[in-house]
Amino acid sequence: MDKLHDLEGFLKRVDTISGLVAGLRCADADEAQQRAAAERADHYLAALGLEEAAAGSGDGGSSCGGTPPVNRTSINTNPSPCTAAPAATGPPRCSPDVDAANSIKILERDAEERTQRRRTKEEKANELKDKGNEAYARQDYKTAVEFYSDGLAELRDMQPLYTNRAQAYIKLGKYNEAVSDCEWALKCNERCIKAYVHMGKAYIGLRNYKEARNCYEKIVEIEPGREKMAKEYLTQVEWEEERERQELSAREEFDRGGQKASTVPQLLGKLSRPNQSPLYYCGGLELLSLAITDCTGQTLFRLNNGFSVINGNDTLRSCLSHDLRTACAPELHASLLRLCRVICGGNDENQKTLMACPVLSQSIVDLLASEHMAVRRESLSLLCLYSQTHRSRRMAVDNLNVQMLMKNLMKCITNPNDQQEIQALAVLENFASENKFCMQLRDTLTETVLVPFNTILRTSNVTNQHVLSSLISSIGCLVRDDVIRYNMANSPECWEAFVVAMKQYSSSEYRDNVYPLLGLILNISTAVTSPGLQVGQMLSDARDETIPGSFGEHGVPLCTWCLALLSDSHGGIITRATGVLSNVLPQCSAALQLAVDGGVVTAMRRILKGAGPISTKYAMKTITVCTAASHLAREELLKSDKRLSVLRGLLGSSGEEVVLGNAALCLGHCLEVQGAAQDLLPTDAVPLLLRLAAADTHTGRTDVQRNAAIALGKLCRAEPRHMHKLRELHGVEVLHSCMKLIT
Numbered sequence: 001m002d003k004l005h006d007l008e009g010f011l012k013r014v015d016t017i018s019g020l021v022a023g024l025r026c027a028d029a030d031e032a033q034q035r036a037a038a039e040r041a042d043h044y045l046a047a048l049g050l051e052e053a054a055a056g057s058g059d060g061g062s063s064c065g066g067t068p069p070v071n072r073t074s075i076n077t078n079p080s081p082c083t084a085a086p087a088a089t090g091p092p093r094c095s096p097d098v099d100a101a102n103s104i105k106i107l108e109r110d111a112e113e114r115t116q117r118r119r120t121k122e123e124k125a126n127e128l129k130d131k132g133n134e135a136y137a138r139q140d141y142k143t144a145v146e147f148y149s150d151g152l153a154e155l156r157d158m159q160p161l162y163t164n165r166a167q168a169y170i171k172l173g174k175y176n177e178a179v180s181d182c183e184w185a186l187k188c189n190e191r192c193i194k195a196y197v198h199m200g201k202a203y204i205g206l207r208n209y210k211e212a213r214n215c216y217e218k219i220v221e222i223e224p225g226r227e228k229m230a231k232e233y234l235t236q237v238e239w240e241e242e243r244e245r246q247e248l249s250a251r252e253e254f255d256r257g258g259q260k261a262s263t264v265p266q267l268l269g270k271l272s273r274p275n276q277s278p279l280y281y282c283g284g285l286e287l288l289s290l291a292i293t294d295c296t297g298q299t300l301f302r303l304n305n306g307f308s309v310i311n312g313n314d315t316l317r318s319c320l321s322h323d324l325r326t327a328c329a330p331e332l333h334a335s336l337l338r339l340c341r342v343i344c345g346g347n348d349e350n351q352k353t354l355m356a357c358p359v360l361s362q363s364i365v366d367l368l369a370s371e372h373m374a375v376r377r378e379s380l381s382l383l384c385l386y387s388q389t390h391r392s393r394r395m396a397v398d399n400l401n402v403q404m405l406m407k408n409l410m411k412c413i414t415n416p417n418d419q420q421e422i423q424a425l426a427v428l429e430n431f432a433s434e435n436k437f438c439m440q441l442r443d444t445l446t447e448t449v450l451v452p453f454n455t456i457l458r459t460s461n462v463t464n465q466h467v468l469s470s471l472i473s474s475i476g477c478l479v480r481d482d483v484i485r486y487n488m489a490n491s492p493e494c495w496e497a498f499v500v501a502m503k504q505y506s507s508s509e510y511r512d513n514v515y516p517l518l519g520l521i522l523n524i525s526t527a528v529t530s531p532g533l534q535v536g537q538m539l540s541d542a543r544d545e546t547i548p549g550s551f552g553e554h555g556v557p558l559c560t561w562c563l564a565l566l567s568d569s570h571g572g573i574i575t576r577a578t579g580v581l582s583n584v585l586p587q588c589s590a591a592l593q594l595a596v597d598g599g600v601v602t603a604m605r606r607i608l609k610g611a612g613p614i615s616t617k618y619a620m621k622t623i624t625v626c627t628a629a630s631h632l633a634r635e636e637l638l639k640s641d642k643r644l645s646v647l648r649g650l651l652g653s654s655g656e657e658v659v660l661g662n663a664a665l666c667l668g669h670c671l672e673v674q675g676a677a678q679d680l681l682p683t684d685a686v687p688l689l690l691r692l693a694a695a696d697t698h699t700g701r702t703d704v705q706r707n708a709a710i711a712l713g714k715l716c717r718a719e720p721r722h723m724h725k726l727r728e729l730h731g732v733e734v735l736h737s738c739m740k741l742i743t
Contacts, residue, residue: 163185285332348391402437445488454494620663690731
């Protein structure tokens, strides 16, 4: 309350001084008003000086500015000749304007002094904040609090010091102090997101879940864009509230003295006995798994230090760490994994506690490569449990060896004698949806992903068809990571495996794998495609060389396969084959020539006449690449569509930038064919191109404008009668204004 009083007093002073200065500077005030304003300023400064002198010089100044007291009673102690007291009978020696000017100078000088003192305190407070941050990074939270407190003694309205100290208080379990600091931070900045975040955490620590929810909901009110972050915090509140409810229910069950409540502690006591045989512990683990049948049993296991008992058992630790090849080792492994699955199923708190035990968490990954099928099955079941929700996946990724996990999962998938490949594929696909999982695979991509994946593609057969489709989909999840996609796109071994797979998938037995494989190739090929064509930019000439190190080296077999699929009855296959062609042809001149000779222009025109937006984008890009590089392609397009009705239809639509830009670009290519411009005389080509060229540059469609302007210029140059139409539409000026885009 003292701090709040100081802050309010400081703000009140600021308002008073601002009013005084405004009164002194008022140009409309008469002489009497100016004199009255000057007297009020003198009296206020004198009173302020007396107040600060009474407060003492060692109080650190005001609560917000932290400035030391200044005695302002000296303002009138040595008056200048023009401000000396007038004679008793004579008129004043100075005008009110002079008094007002002097008062303004005094106020301004006082403000400058206070500003300088505040700047000095800010520098010192920032130094203390940095020291506090260093201590916090060392997990020395007590020292961090001391540094932050010293900083606040220098500058009490520095919001980061309050939020940082609140964070340190939370680490120390001082939740009330953290709430208080967050409230002060909000007095400094009422829109401080960090203050609400830390206050919510502190309220969770105080088990005041209602106030915690209010804090996180307030974040969305301040910044709606942070809804996802706030939702995660609100979910955490729900978990904490559920954990408290579970623990309360378990304690009530234990207090009632029921058989279930006593069985779990008794079995844990037996398991804690040292130097017993592996068979003894194996039986105890099995009995414990049978005794835990619901959430109460799971919670009783945790509250009775069950994880510590398991983690501290020397026989279990030795068996897990060294994989002792005793007669009971596989059974012991399977029993332990089964117990972990029982105690963690549907229990977030137990899942988190298990991952905090290094021996237990690492054994999940290691035992996945066990030579015993029962052990692999239990390990996969436990991993499947962790892969089902975003929170559990994140816990697993943060604590498990992701590289080893991926390697062992691929072993399960590629092992022909294993019956768990479907479950392993489900685990892989779920984990691949996590960005952090993909990021941790980047450095070991070849060993953990490419080698086993390429192997299964090369050796695919009818017996493993049920695996191939799911595996390709799982790898498709991984390549959403930019680095993984780029590395796969530049792997010759990967493209060689794709070519081998394509030859096999041409037969009807492998038809189910065609669609996912095309999707994967399409996704990977975007990593090396020409960015110019994707935004409808002008191509100076066709590519005449194959780009080394990319899939362009395998462009011919890819092109051959995709051309054959353009007549497929499955619309999705046609769309993806068109997409692959649109990425392959700009990279491989041999594939482009093969496509033109194979009638790709006619096929793309057919697709454009009745395709959806995705197919239209792919087909338009493909046909633009062909007409840019091949005169034969231009002639073929004009032969099948003399007045380019398909292109004009696209230009008149409100399609996306890529489609419009490529349509204008392709039309410009076709105008290089003799007589093409004349055939367009009875059409709306000029107004269509003019509308796009005249678009506002602020819309971001500069590439569309440029391509439309180039096509319009080619049209008028090839056939002067189009120029008359352009003049009628007052389009010459528009064409001139587009020159800056073209040059």
